[in-house]
Structures are given as structure tokens and as C-alpha cells.
Amino acid sequence: AEQLGVDPIDFRLKNALRSGMKNTQGAVPAGAIRVDEVLQKAQVHPLWVNRAKQKLEFELTHPGQRYGVGFACVQKDFGTGAETSLAKVEFTADGKISLHHTAAEIGTGMSTSQAIAVAKWLGKPATEVRVAVTDWPDLPVITSGDPYIMSQAEQDKLSANPRWSPGYASPSSATNSVFYFTHSTREAARVVFTHGLWPAAMAIWRQGTGGGQAAPLVVSIEDARWVDGKLSAAGLEALPFEQLAKKAHELGLVTGAAVHVFNRWQWAEAEFEIDGGVERLPIDGLSLRYGDDAGTDKKQLQTTPNQYRVLNRKRVFIPPVQRNNAAVTYYSAVGTLVELTVHEATGKVELLTHHSIMECGNQISPQLVSGQLQGGLAMGIGHALHEYLPLYEDGPGNGTWNFNRYRLPRATDVAVWAQTGEVLPPLTETDPPKGIAEVVMIPVVGAIVNGIAHAIGHRFTDLPVTPQKIQEVLA
Structure with missing residues (x-):
């Protein structure tokens, strides 16, 4: 210049x-x-x-x-081009939220930011946070090969195993905590919200004669908003998190989710069958826990109320290995x-x-x-x-x-x-x-x-x- x-x-x-x-x-x-x-x-x-x-x-x-x-x-x-992590978000019947994560706290404030990140979907931060968790019996993930140099044919062959991923868990490095680690935290929280808190809220709003206060309104999940720790949508009564948590456990809805994610300059996605419907999510591994009072059909899937059920993905879409060259x-x-x-x-x-x-x-x-x-x-x-x-x-x-x-x-x-x-x-x-x-x-x-x-x-x-x-x- x-x-x-x-x-x-x-x-x-x-x-x-x-x-x-x-x-x-x-x-x-x-x-x-x-x-x-x-x-x-x-x-x-x-x-x-x-x-x-x-x-x-x-x-x-x-x-x-x-x-x-x-x-x-x-x-x-x-990031590095092979960022991976596991996160588990769950809540108790009395409204306490816990977060478990593979990421380690090295002075970046990761433990604080991830506790706060939960609030996007659950309305308030996690009350208990455990980081650097390496043992994940709730969501066993298998990994093999080198995600940076493997061939496309090798990746396609290995990904036929519904529990396989190109990587297991990334170290806390390469400025990866807030973007990459938050992704797994929020995806776990989103599953819990979508299949636990939201149907619990709709059940409350539909109580009463003629379908309750929700009947006269058009209500969709996109309308959901948290305000001061309470959930509302389309003008419906704002419900505190504790009330929703209790209802979700009573109805045997999803009260915990463990997810695994992989990123090769693009997020891996997979299809899972959840409560009778197939959903495509930006994760490659998923395990669910249902409420304390889960119905008979769900009790058959988990021998104790706090046990997780691992879902085998139906299809997976892992970013192509060519992404390594494009960087x-x-x-x-x-x-x-x-x-x-x-x-x-x-x-x-x-x-x-x-x-x-x-x-x-x-x-x-x-x-x-x-x-x-x-x-x-x-x-x-x-x-x-x-x-x-x-x-x-x-x-x-x-x-x-x-x-x-x-x-x-x-x-x-x-x-x-x-x-x-x-x-x-x-x-x-x-x-x-x-x-x-x-x-x-x-x-x-x-x-x-x-x-x-x-x-x-x-x-x-x-x-x-x-x-x-x-x-x-x-x-």
C-alpha cells in the first residue's frame, strides 16, 4: 500500500x-x-x-x-476439519437441568458458555455441568481410520455401521469450543425440547373443556418463546420450566438426550426414528431417556427410568472426504x-x-x-x-x-x-x-x-x- x-x-x-x-x-x-x-x-x-x-x-x-x-x-x-463431541442434556422431575460434555475446560470459559447455551432451548442454563467426560455408556460410538486421509470408499463402508463416526471427541483447541461444542449441546437440548417440553406444554394448554385454551388458536412449535424462564406460544399462558418438567416426566416423554456430532467443514446429518416419526438431524448419534412415569411400551425399551435407549440411525450423510481438500x-x-x-x-x-x-x-x-x-x-x-x-x-x-x-x-x-x-x-x-x-x-x-x-x-x-x-x- x-x-x-x-x-x-x-x-x-x-x-x-x-x-x-x-x-x-x-x-x-x-x-x-x-x-x-x-x-x-x-x-x-x-x-x-x-x-x-x-x-x-x-x-x-x-x-x-x-x-x-x-x-x-x-x-x-x-476448527480442524474433524471436530467431534458428545453432549448429554437431561432434566429431573423437579426442574433441575444437567449437561455432560466431552469438551475440557482449559480457561476458555467453555463450561460457562455451554451451561448458558442450553437456555436457547430450555429457557434457563444448566444447573449442573460436567466436562471432560470420556466414558459414554449412554451413547456408545465406534470410530476407526483417520478422518483426514481416509478414502471415500472407506468412509462409505464404515458408515454402514449405525454406531460408527469418523471421530470420537475433539480436544479443546483450535478455537473450537463455542461453535463446535455449542452445536452438540444445543442439538441435545433441542431434542429434549421438541420431544419432551413442547408436547408437555401442549398437553397443559389443551386441558379443559373443548380442547382448553389452545383450541381457539393456531399453535405451532415455531411460535415457542422463552420469556423469564417461562414458555409461551401464540398468546398462550406462560408456563414455568418446573411445571413443564414435571408434566414431561408424568407423561413419559423425552427427558434426556445424548448426541454425537461430527464436522468436516460441514455437519454430518442422520435420520432417526423418534416416537414413530423419522427426523433428519445435524448429528450422527442419538440416545434418548424417557420420563419417570414412561408408559408400558417405553418401559420395554429401558429397564429403569434413567436408562438411555440408543437409536440406530436409518441413514447418515457424512461430509465427503473431498472436503478435506477444499479446507x-x-x-x-x-x-x-x-x-x-x-x-x-x-x-x-x-x-x-x-x-x-x-x-x-x-x-x-x-x-x-x-x-x-x-x-x-x-x-x-x-x-x-x-x-x-x-x-x-x-x-x-x-x-x-x-x-x-x-x-x-x-x-x-x-x-x-x-x-x-x-x-x-x-x-x-x-x-x-x-x-x-x-x-x-x-x-x-x-x-x-x-x-x-x-x-x-x-x-x-x-x-x-x-x-x-x-x-x-x-x-
Whole structure:
């Protein structure tokens, strides 16, 4: 952009990946690509608009310091192309909701977000959450082969087994928790709602003479809405979750569901027979538990009230192995502006402010998103300016390295009291949440290097940019 004499953000906008375009591997990314909105917001931000004027004024009033503003933007994929998980959602007759999940909590807030994710279908978060569950007698899944390199013929042959999947359970990595893990959580909750809570609600609404309060209305499941923990639809009486749970158990309806999911840049789907009807769901394994007072026919399927019945899928639609070659489809975008100064005498870089613009779909927990943004920025700042380990014999393997030598950024290094950030609002309330944990660590690095170039006229290509390196350039 500098060599062409054009605005760097204009340059990016002309080359940005747009919705519906193929990526470099030939795959069409999922949904709307909103990196252009991130760029446009950055382009009109005061830090960017006023950067030339601010540089002139700052350097006139602060002798010995150079002022710079830098920007960088990244549109990064999340996931690995073979994401799998198991989730189980169930409720007791007195209205307590529990969630079991294969995902591990590694500091991403996964356990919190998944508890909250249940509320989309059940009206309130799970009251008990168990994570990193590896033993799943309620839904045995068989896996074999390598999902990344298996042939289509091998996948077709193995998938004839109704309990087989290309993968069992993914580790918590690759920014996969909120999108991929939420999918299994919500699909389990949706089955419980559709075949447990909703028919329980209709049974209550249809009580009474002439078909009850529901008879004069046209009521469909699409009308269902949770408000303050109560379920209503089409103007019907709002029913608290506890009343619905009790009714579902009384009627022997579905009160628990365990699901297995698989994603190869597209969700596997399967057909299951549930209560006499065949449904196609975006899962490849399903097991159901019925209420404490299940009827005779259902009792034959489960010897105790809390036992799960594994459903053999009728057909399965696993994404073709060719998807591995087309590669990623899930992206989120983050742009970061950095305002900094370079001290000529010491070469020290000081961050004055930074502002990030993020696109992550619907936030399940805004507090966790904010924490991920702030933590990722701090990590990126450390990578750009501070953190260094030498190679070979003098490296960390010699046993003399600890935090007295390895320089981590502190609050004073990351403009902790001056940083700001914003999240693009979702297009609709149905937008899925997107993974952002690793994504936010990247653009601040480029923004710092670009800011240093704006300040002193030299562009570094080797990190970290230490005071010594800057002094060598300024000497």
C-alpha cells in the first residue's frame, strides 16, 4: 500500500474475501463474510483518521519521542476439519437441568458458555455441568481410520455401521469450543425440547373443556418463546420450566438426550426414528431417556427410568472426504488499531491505546468474549515486543530460564486502562457464535509493527521488536 501510494485500509478492502466467494482452496466460506465491515469501521475511527495530525502535534510537544499508529486485520478460520463431541442434556422431575460434555475446560470459559447455551432451548442454563467426560455408556460410538486421509470408499463402508463416526471427541483447541461444542449441546437440548417440553406444554394448554385454551388458536412449535424462564406460544399462558418438567416426566416423554456430532467443514446429518416419526438431524448419534412415569411400551425399551435407549440411525450423510481438500469454511474477523510511541534514546515502545473490532456472531457470554479479547491482545503484544527464547544450547532447555529472564507483558505494557473494543452486532438472533480465542491474538502483532513503521520509518520483519533492534535502526 505504501509503495502504491494508497490508503492501507482501502488496499485491504479492494482485496477482501467477500460473501459467497471461494477461498484459496476452493471452498465457499459459511455464511456472510463481514471483514469489510470491520475494515470500514477501522477506516473511520479517530485513531486512523487523525493519525497524521496527531503525529505532528505529539512529536512537537514530546521531544525525543516518535509517534505512530498502526492497523492490522485478520480473517482466521477456526476448527480442524474433524471436530467431534458428545453432549448429554437431561432434566429431573423437579426442574433441575444437567449437561455432560466431552469438551475440557482449559480457561476458555467453555463450561460457562455451554451451561448458558442450553437456555436457547430450555429457557434457563444448566444447573449442573460436567466436562471432560470420556466414558459414554449412554451413547456408545465406534470410530476407526483417520478422518483426514481416509478414502471415500472407506468412509462409505464404515458408515454402514449405525454406531460408527469418523471421530470420537475433539480436544479443546483450535478455537473450537463455542461453535463446535455449542452445536452438540444445543442439538441435545433441542431434542429434549421438541420431544419432551413442547408436547408437555401442549398437553397443559389443551386441558379443559373443548380442547382448553389452545383450541381457539393456531399453535405451532415455531411460535415457542422463552420469556423469564417461562414458555409461551401464540398468546398462550406462560408456563414455568418446573411445571413443564414435571408434566414431561408424568407423561413419559423425552427427558434426556445424548448426541454425537461430527464436522468436516460441514455437519454430518442422520435420520432417526423418534416416537414413530423419522427426523433428519445435524448429528450422527442419538440416545434418548424417557420420563419417570414412561408408559408400558417405553418401559420395554429401558429397564429403569434413567436408562438411555440408543437409536440406530436409518441413514447418515457424512461430509465427503473431498472436503478435506477444499479446507476451511468457518471464519471470524478481527481488526486492531494501535497508538504507540517510540523513545529515541532507549528504543522502548510504549502503547498508548489500542482499539479492536471483532465479528463473532451471537455472543453466548459477552463477559467471556471481553476476557478472550483482552487476554489475546496481551499475548499478541508480548509476542510482538517482549517474549523471546534463543535457539539451541542457550535456550529454555538449559534449565536457567524462568520468568526472571523470559519477559512477559504486564499491565503497564498493554495499555490496560486505555484499551477499547467493540463487537459487530449479529445479523440476526439466529447467527451462530464463532470461535475467537486465537483470532484476537494475531492482528495486534501486525498493528504494532505497522505502528513502529509509521513512527520511525522502518519496517521490522523479525519478532520481537526489542529496544536494542530499534536503537540499531535509529543509530
